[in-house]
Amino acid sequence: MAGAPSLHGHGGTPSAASPPLSRVGAAALAVERVLGALVEIPVAILVAAEIIVLFMGVVARYVFHTPIVWSDELASILFLWLAMLGAVVAFRRGEHMRMTAVAAKVNPGLRAFLDVLAMTAALAFILLVFPHALEYAEEEVFILTPALEIPNAVRAAALPVGLGLMIAFAVLRLVRHTDLKVVGVALLTTVAVIAAFWLLGPFLRPLGNANLLIFFVGVVAACVFAGVPIAFAFGLATFGYLALTTRTPMMVLVGRMDEGMSHLILLSVPLFVFLGALIEMTGMAKAMVRFLASLLGHVRGGLHYVLVGAMYLVSGISGSKAADMAAVAPVLFPEMKQRGAKEGDLVALLSATGAQTETIPPSLVLITIGSVTGVSISALFTGGMVPGIVLAVTLCAVVWWRYRGEKLDHVKRATGGEILRSFVIAFPAIALPFVIRAAVIEGVATATEVSTLGIVYAIAAGILIYRQFDVRRLMPMLVDTASLSGAILLIIGTATGMAWGLTQSGFSRELAAAMTGLPGGAMTFMAVSIVAFIILGSVLEGIPAIVLFGPLLFPIARAVGIHEVHYAMVVILAMGIGLFAPPFGVGYYAACAIGRVDPVAGMKPILGYLVALFVGLIAVALVPWFSIGFL
Structure with missing residues (x-):
């Protein structure tokens, strides 16, 4: 939204009509609530801090004519943390933008499967990109920010931390799901699809730009219409294209994500x-x-x-x-x-x-x-x-x-x-x-x-x-x-x-x-x-x-x-x-x-x-x- 966002969830706290949780599921829900609170408090502080830092910059420059040289740099560091922790909150709440037009028209059983599949597909992308986000943050240790002169890894660490928290929430959500059979089928489906693409890798590379249709049209369309949140549909298609059809290091993808978000x-x-x-x-x-x-x-x-x-x-x-x-x-x-x-x-x-x-x-x-x-x-x-x-x-x-x-x-x-x-x-x-x-x-x-x-x-x-x-x-x-x-x-x-x-x-x-x-x-x-x-x-x-x-x-x-x-x-x-x-x-x-x-x-x-x-x-x-x- 920038436009009006589609905030159709792919999970959430069970309603009164949901089947009762098992002991393990109840424990997972309790852990999720505690962890959720631990994320929500700092992310609220980050929003408030951004407002204060930028307003101070305007006042200092326009009223006192003495610009604060480090305000934009600090705002940039805080912003990537805000973006990633905000994405974690949206992930926990099931508020990432997704298209549900198809899922809404199928029978309840298939709809429940698609909801879990959306979660497992998102989890697959996060797991695939997480080690490269860690590598990216480690590389940024050697770069100092110009004004504050602190390692840029302080900012870049937001990527692996945010992705790690999303992994935790995804696992907790799957553990407390009341139908383990649906969870198992969704996980097997996700693993099978990824494995199939991986095995087909040697045959895909010679196809050249035809791979653009396979990944950026076929994979994106399949994910979006299945109800996978749009961000993760884009991520899966891009990771698959770069990993299977090019020699591009995956850390480059993390760098482009950083550039786009920050x-x-x-x-x-x-x-x-x-x-x-x-x-x-x-x-x-x-x-x-x-x-x-x-x-x-x-x-x-x-x-x-x-x-x-x-x-x-x-x-x-x-x-x-x-x-x-x-x-x-x-x-x-x-x-x-x-x-x-x-x-x-x-x-x-x-x-x-x-x-x-x-x-x-x-x-x-x-x-x-x-x-x-x-x-x-x-x-x-x-x-x-x-x-x-x-x-x-x-x-x-x-x-x-x-x-x-x-x-x-x-x-x-x-x-x-x-x-x-x-x-x-x-x-x-x-x-x-x-x-x-x-x-x-x-x-x-x-x-x-x-x-x-x-x-x-x-x-x-x-x-x-x-x-x-x-x-x-x-x-x-x-x-x-x-x-x-x-x-x-x-x-x-x-x-x-x-x-x-x-x-x-x-x-x-x-x-x-x-x-x-x-x-x-x-x-x-x-x-x-x-x-x-x-x-x-x-x-x-x-x-x-x-x-x-x-x-x-x-x-x-x-x-x-x-x-x-x-x-x-x-x-x-x-x-x-x-x-x-x-x-x-x-x-x-x-x-x-x-x-x-x-x-x-x-x-x-x-x-x-x-x-x-x-x-x-x-x-x-x-x-x-x-x-x-x-x-």
């Missing part, structure tokens, strides 16, 4: 996720929604327009689609249902607005594009505002058509005084997205640091203005932030390794030649990109798709004369449509979960909104000014 720009991912949680906790999101409702609540379809506008504003704050939807839906849905709106249409519009607002800064996808392609994040933040408005207009056209006959006899129109009062209350919340954008553009803070300004602003507003700040919720929010961030960053790490493998194979050069040579030039390239990213968005989600294909396709866009920011907006919106379009779009199911609506109910209503989104996407693609007019 890019300092990506530090904004956990910070913006935490900011989104703060916005909900302090009541700022509710204040914005209530102001919009006072303006439009008396208009036919008014609350649907409010939903579109609220998602636009909240997206400018949180950067996380799951946080956006969770902040807006509970506030609006009850009143909309009272006015006669059908829950299927509500969740369909919620999903559509999730796709519509993918380009609104500080979108995590925008930040990811900047980190992997070198496009200016400030330019991406500026270019993302108008495309979101274009799609909002097309969605509102559908809302107007559907609700042109809505009866509002029982709805009281807000007075001018009530509107003014709600505006005054909401103003600090409405101002936050503009404060964030201005701080980046004016050079007060970098795209990474600006989230800390937003966090301090939100804390101050929550305590001094809205008087809503529950200190008891901070610890769970910090842990949740680390979990979601770790799940995202591990995908970026393994996808970076896969992208490196693709580049080394020469595939990127062949793809560039093929795409550049398409008849029709820029227009054909743009059309192919739209189709490709809609498909990629529905299968891989936005961030992994961008990490894999951004470095390959953005140079081609430049070569055929397409502005990088314009191309970024088109591919982000295309991925958003794929992400929130059923039956495969996982963002749609996240919206259904947040709205507590049966996914079947929204399948038909969302078609009209998807058509509107596609019309808006075509408009953005055909009119570059929407994306680059204010650069």
Whole structure:
């Protein structure tokens, strides 16, 4: 999420309906809980420490004009630990992103087997890469960091420690599983598949680039559709490709994972996720929604327009689609249902607005594009505002058509005084997205640091203005932030390794030649990109798709004369449509979960909104000014 993540678990604490645990299983559960607490406490401290270190850096540089030379270095060291321990928390909770569309349709017995198979496949990758992570950390002992002058192994040790903890949690999860037969079959299946590939190694190497199809299409697709978390599916495919078809040392894969996960720009991912949680906790999101409702609540379809506008504003704050939807839906849905709106249409519009607002800064996808392609994040933040408005207009056209006959006899129109009062209350919340954008553009803070300004602003507003700040919720929010961030960053790490493998194979050069040579030039390239990213968005989600294909396709866009920011907006919106379009779009199911609506109910209503989104996407693609007019 950077986009809306699919947080479908592959395990968890047994419910009351689960069969009773054996004595060994109960002991394993007790150990898991203790070990889980020992991981959650430091990972929460790491999130808080990153906020403090980066905020101190901004204050020292901008207020006192004396930069702290070691702040970025310390932030980088802590960040890799945060990413790995966050991935461990996500692993324990079963919150790594995975596609469950296929597993959800099979019978309960097969579904239980696939859930365990997902765990054993993830465990296989971790066991395969763990010794190379140890070797990588040992090699970093001889390198000193420039500012703090400490061994870089202090940072690199996060990789083997995180992987080791994931091994421990996987073993504990398997030990306490109530059906040992299922566990045994899943383990044998995983071992048999890996052994088969290993035996076939001598026959695979002569196949050349055909191995790209075998591993990066066949293995990835098989793993993803079987429900293996995306990060581990990418990891297994990349490890298999490099180990069996090349002579590349596996420590190189660990290095590429490190490079992908620890890019300092990506530090904004956990910070913006935490900011989104703060916005909900302090009541700022509710204040914005209530102001919009006072303006439009008396208009036919008014609350649907409010939903579109609220998602636009909240997206400018949180950067996380799951946080956006969770902040807006509970506030609006009850009143909309009272006015006669059908829950299927509500969740369909919620999903559509999730796709519509993918380009609104500080979108995590925008930040990811900047980190992997070198496009200016400030330019991406500026270019993302108008495309979101274009799609909002097309969605509102559908809302107007559907609700042109809505009866509002029982709805009281807000007075001018009530509107003014709600505006005054909401103003600090409405101002936050503009404060964030201005701080980046004016050079007060970098795209990474600006989230800390937003966090301090939100804390101050929550305590001094809205008087809503529950200190008891901070610890769970910090842990949740680390979990979601770790799940995202591990995908970026393994996808970076896969992208490196693709580049080394020469595939990127062949793809560039093929795409550049398409008849029709820029227009054909743009059309192919739209189709490709809609498909990629529905299968891989936005961030992994961008990490894999951004470095390959953005140079081609430049070569055929397409502005990088314009191309970024088109591919982000295309991925958003794929992400929130059923039956495969996982963002749609996240919206259904947040709205507590049966996914079947929204399948038909969302078609009209998807058509509107596609019309808006075509408009953005055909009119570059929407994306680059204010650069």
